[in-house]
Amino acid sequence: MEAKKQDRGLLRIDRDECKGCGLCIEACPPKVIALSEELNHYGYRTAVYAGSGCTGCGICFMACPEPGAITVLRAVVHSAARTALEGSACASN
Amino acid sequence: MSSDTAVEYEVAQGRSKSFYPRFERKDELQHQTHYCPGCGHGVVHKMLARAIDELGIQDRTILVGPVGCSVFTYYYFDLGNVQAAHGRAPAVSTALKRSRPESIVISYQGDGDLSAIGAAEILHAANRGENITVIFVNNAIYSMTGGQAAPTTLLGQKSTTTPEGRSALGEGYPLHESELLATLEAPVYIERVGLGDNKQIAQAARAIRRAVENQVRGLGFSLVEVLSPCPTIWKMQPVEAQHWVRDVMEKTFPLGVLRDRTREAQPRPAPATPPALEEIPRLLGLEHGERLVKDERQVLNLAGNGSALKRTGERARAAEVDLEVRIAGFGGQGVLLLGEVLAEAGLESGLEVSWLPSYGPEMRSGTSNCHVRLASQSIDSPLVSAPGILVAMNEPSLRKFDRTVRPGGWVIYNGEEFPADCVRPDVRVVALPFTKIAHELGDARASNMIMLGVLLEIAGVLPDASVAAALRRLVRNPRWVELDERAMAGGRARYREMFAEVHA
Numbered sequence: 001m002e003a004k005k006q007d008r009g010l011l012r013i014d015r016d017e018c019k020g021c022g023l024c025i026e027a028c029p030p031k032v033i034a035l036s037e038e039l040n041h042y043g044y045r046t047a048v049y050a051g052s053g054c055t056g057c058g059i060c061f062m063a064c065p066e067p068g069a070i071t072v073l074r075a076v077v078h079s080a081a082r083t084a085l086e087g088s089a090c091a092s093n
Numbered sequence: 094m095s096s097d098t099a100v101e102y103e104v105a106q107g108r109s110k111s112f113y114p115r116f117e118r119k120d121e122l123q124h125q126t127h128y129c130p131g132c133g134h135g136v137v138h139k140m141l142a143r144a145i146d147e148l149g150i151q152d153r154t155i156l157v158g159p160v161g162c163s164v165f166t167y168y169y170f171d172l173g174n175v176q177a178a179h180g181r182a183p184a185v186s187t188a189l190k191r192s193r194p195e196s197i198v199i200s201y202q203g204d205g206d207l208s209a210i211g212a213a214e215i216l217h218a219a220n221r222g223e224n225i226t227v228i229f230v231n232n233a234i235y236s237m238t239g240g241q242a243a244p245t246t247l248l249g250q251k252s253t254t255t256p257e258g259r260s261a262l263g264e265g266y267p268l269h270e271s272e273l274l275a276t277l278e279a280p281v282y283i284e285r286v287g288l289g290d291n292k293q294i295a296q297a298a299r300a301i302r303r304a305v306e307n308q309v310r311g312l313g314f315s316l317v318e319v320l321s322p323c324p325t326i327w328k329m330q331p332v333e334a335q336h337w338v339r340d341v342m343e344k345t346f347p348l349g350v351l352r353d354r355t356r357e358a359q360p361r362p363a364p365a366t367p368p369a370l371e372e373i374p375r376l377l378g379l380e381h382g383e384r385l386v387k388d389e390r391q392v393l394n395l396a397g398n399g400s401a402l403k404r405t406g407e408r409a410r411a412a413e414v415d416l417e418v419r420i421a422g423f424g425g426q427g428v429l430l431l432g433e434v435l436a437e438a439g440l441e442s443g444l445e446v447s448w449l450p451s452y453g454p455e456m457r458s459g460t461s462n463c464h465v466r467l468a469s470q471s472i473d474s475p476l477v478s479a480p481g482i483l484v485a486m487n488e489p490s491l492r493k494f495d496r497t498v499r500p501g502g503w504v505i506y507n508g509e510e511f512p513a514d515c516v517r518p519d520v521r522v523v524a525l526p527f528t529k530i531a532h533e534l535g536d537a538r539a540s541n542m543i544m545l546g547v548l549l550e551i552a553g554v555l556p557d558a559s560v561a562a563a564l565r566r567l568v569r570n571p572r573w574v575e576l577d578e579r580a581m582a583g584g585r586a587r588y589r590e591m592f593a594e595v596h597a
């Protein structure tokens with residue numbers, strides 16, 4: 001269980017709203033956001049999530065100037081998995 | 094991605110509900126703001142929207158937008174939105190807050206808007222301690238107009254109007270608006286924050302929330318200045334611009350709390366509810382005297398050619414009143430009072446009126462004149478440039494205005510001899526030594542009321558009761574009321590003697 005622990009956070013990026021300013025990339029403490037190689041519909045390179053490692057801190061959300069380009073999700077703990085997850089949360093705090 | 098059955102994810106940070114789901118701007122771009130990539134405005138918008146969400150005040154918040162890059166706040170915020178003229182947002186906010194005290198009113202302004210053209214508005218709103226919240230986004234430049242220097246531009250900073258960099262000698266020093274406002278007594282909370290890095294951003298969000306919450310608690314004037322990147326005009330990459338806020342801008346504009354009286358501030362009492370419309374005449378002392386309902390008032394027909402001055406007794410609808418009078422004389426001759434009694438009597442009888450005084454800077458013996466209009470329709474301008482009736486208290490005043498009298502009009506002149514070169518075939522004249530007549534009546538100063546008596550006969554649009562009520566309202570001393578009434582009656586009698594044939 002500890003070996004393959006779940007991320008506490010999850011990131012969603014709306015590629016149509018993102019203008020590729022890169023402020024979220026700068027802001028992200030674990031550095032799990034990067035700039036895409038390909039351009040979006042409007043010709044911007046956009047932010048992309050690395051796919052894992054998000055802590056759900058939400059810092060990128062406030063650094064981003066667009067109202068809804070970034071959504072940060074956090075893990076909800078169900079009783080079955082609570083002990084394991086709380087353990088991991090404490091360990092990294 | 095992670096799909097372990099034990100862990101589900103829920104939204105922790107997402108789009109505020111104080112934003113519209115779609116922005117009704119240009120066709121293809123309704124899902125994003127108009128701001129440049131990396132612009133601080135979007136970040137400040139999000140902080141504000143979140144504070145409004147958290148405080149549960151979306152339904153009663155009014156956002157007053159400025160002129161500048163953030164002119165379009167109404168596209169984005171699902172709030173009450175008002176867009177103010179350049180720099181006037183604090184004045185507009187004052188009016189909104191005072192007339193709707195239950196609303197939360199937020200003035201959103203940039204540095205050009207707030208510290209240049211709006212310098213007076215913000216100063217006085219702060220000094221009055223208006224219970225509003227001001228979000229002051231400072232990027233040290235006029236951005237929307239293409240990068241001219243603002244009062245906040247840093248020394249040495251290049252702009253289109255300071256191509257060599259701002260110099261203190263040429264353009265003065267960067268204006269520290271927040272420090273300036275913090276010298277005033279009334280503000281409750283003033284803080285300068287920045288968007289220079291994660292730590293600054295977190296503090297900025299807290300400050301904005303506090304500034305709004307202060308208003309919810311009724312504490313008074315709160316302002317947050319946000320040092321905000323403008324990558325486009327600064328000609329920097331977004332991240333570079335962000336760091337410039339922290340590394341350069343902050344040296345000129347240090348961050349921190351400049352005023353915090355939120356602990357000791359008492360909730361301001363809600364302003365008294367404004368009086369009902371029907372109450373206003375009583376409050377202005379206009380209730381006494383018989384007020385005539387508009388379409389019942391008795392009027393005389395003032396025909397354009399001046400020949401049909403007969404009492405018609407018809408309802409007002411039948412006779413459109415549009416009387417333009419110019420009264421001129423020297424200071425102290427009662428010019429303004431004559432006009433006031435006329436206008437007040439018009440008001441009393443349900444007409445639209447305007448009274449516009451115009452006089453020189455001298456307190457005594459300067460020239461003085463006033464414009465009076467009485468009309469059944471609303472009045473477009475209070476200026477009377479072509480009077481139907483000119484009242485001239487002396488010869489210089491006559492000469493100044495006699496050519497302006499419209500054909501078919503009248504001149505009432507204070508003097509036995511009407512100057513021959515002023516005679517016009519298309520204008521009728523009542524020339525009498527009014528001062529002498531007034532003297533014989535008891536006081537030379539009543540000459541204006543004798544002239545008013547003549548004027549009322551010529552115009553014929555005002556019921557006697559309205560004139561009497563107006564006089565009593567404007568002249569408080571009963572001895573003078575009595576004298577003025579006699580003077581007016583005397584004037585009316587003189588006119589009737591002179592123009593007996595018109596009424597025959």
Ligand code: SF4
Nearest residue numbers: 128129132162236323
């Ligand atoms: S010009 Fe500057 S202030 Fe205006 S939208 Fe662009 S980055 Fe923002």
Ligand SMILES: [Mg+2]
Nearest residue numbers: 203204205234
């Ligand atoms: Mg600006």
